[in-house]
Amino acid sequence: MIGISDVEAAAERIAGHVVRTPTLPSPGLTTLLGAPVTVKLELLQRTGSFKARGATAKLLSLSEQERAAGVVAVSGGNHGIALSMMAAALDVKATVVMPRSAPARAVEIAESAGASVQLTDDMAGAFALMPQLQEEGLTLVHPFDDPVLIAGQGTVGLELAADAGELTDVLVSIGGGGLIAGVATALRDRRPDVRIWGVETEGAEAMSRALAAGGPVPVELTSVVSTLSAPAVSPLTYEHVSTQVDEVLVVSDREAVQGTLDLADHAKVWAEPAAGCLLPAARRVLERVGEGARLGLVVCGGNATTGDVMGWAERFGLR
Template sequence: MSGDELPLLEYAAIEAAARLIEGDVVRTPTVVSTGLSELLGVPVTVKLELLQRTGSFKTRGAAAKLRSLDDAERAAGVVAVSGGNHGIAVAAMAAALGVKATIVMPRSAPRRAVDIAGRHGAAVQLTTDVTEAFALGVRLQSEGLMLIHPFDDPDVVAGQGTVGRELAEDAGPLTDVLVSIGGGGLISGIAVALRALRPGVRIWGVETEGSESMARALAAGGPVPIVPSSVVTTLSPPAVAPLTYAHTRALVDDVLVVTDAEAVRGTLELADAAKVWTEPAAGCLLPAARRVIERVGGDCRLGLVLCGGNATVTDVLAWADRFGVDRG
């Protein structure tokens, strides 16, 4: 199934998710960034989802899904496949609800993410790569665990869509919103919310080279498998889902692809100009923002969803050295 024939979420599902998870998540700040506005030469508003519980937006979708399970499903235990942030979020939320969780991650996942998931009481299993991780997740699901998919689930997408609901309600005038894409759950949910509440806003997805699964899906007319090679493991599924492809194709204006080096440079620029520490999954928005300004002109007003901050200083500086990115 390509995804073209799949029904899109209604905005009512996002409103319902917002009510369901209200006690589990933080309404993160939406603020005008003077530093980024000066850097880019246009007004810039940021949604600081890196201040969310567990350090990323993933808590929203994990909470929405876990809260939607019945008693028998919770008793069976859950399994999640993750490049980092989703695993942390599911482990933390499962612990809060007294649900046994297994988190499957590729060995390329940040060590910090593995450690945090384990500290929340989850059983962490590491695999050779992300493709093997998803295969193991499906096998554990077949053995009776409830799969909390990072993006191929309407409940998860609705939970992530609460980011867009808050952005639409809290931001001033915007012409363009930029959102990172891994599996596409975040941009799918945000796009549903913005099309309902800010229908005139242009929506741009951003991926990194080596993990551009959505850009390839759009070019091919449906999801296609890839072998992720980007250092940005939190944006590196082996394919997007028909569900998220359908939403992106219908609701998103375009998907831009930047290099790993640009994403790492963007992380350092965000620290310098915006005074926030993000991960490259958010840092990739800055080079993409410059491309958007070139395409739409200098009268735009940008909104950037800074999706997470779960990268260590050591990791980011090591990547900067690897790609020859100036730290200053």
């Protein structure tokens, strides 16, 4: 497991390459949920999500030989965007493998940044292609199973701990678990009394299934939220979550999309369903912990188009 010194070192390494995103009280969400809410706006990060942090930390850790040979990543969207853009900024050649279900905008951004994009039928197929590309000399930048990358994502937690007022509960979305592993490491050092809640969507519940099974297990992916769709978590992220996170909650795709609409209406931010899922989960947290709760929400990304969200809203009968 990584420690706080790893996160602090990552913060020093990536400073100047990424944005220290705003941590702000949200009057609109406070009114909506009936409890004080603070938001960490990672959707304002370079590349539109927290993923820029881990990708940059990993790229800056590579040797000159590795940088010259290039890197490869598998992604449901945001990791591919982040690696493509940050690799271009650091003059490293990138290859990104995505499932055909990945948002078209993610593919377009990765290609426009100069990355070579390969599409596979599904996420499992994308991960299966990795060994072959590594044999060709490319360095894998895994979306979550990498201590250097997790430490980079943990800088979100360092900033939240430093910039937020009093908090009792922090909610973090989970795909493969890299973000929550890093954030939990930072918060357990800086804010040890805060409860940490992970949030997944039905059909992308790799971490909650792993917790129930006592270790990582493969899951069938059916969620529309491709940016949370990992076919399994890793032993590394499982270990962090099982020891540092209070509980993982699972919400429906419909609730996650409604959460995206609520964030637009009440928080005035355009997030993706991977962040929208935090709102229905926050309501459950408030029901459990009762009065006195002060929530922190890590709004992880905003790389969904208006067309994407409107399409999902129509599919689920939302307004």
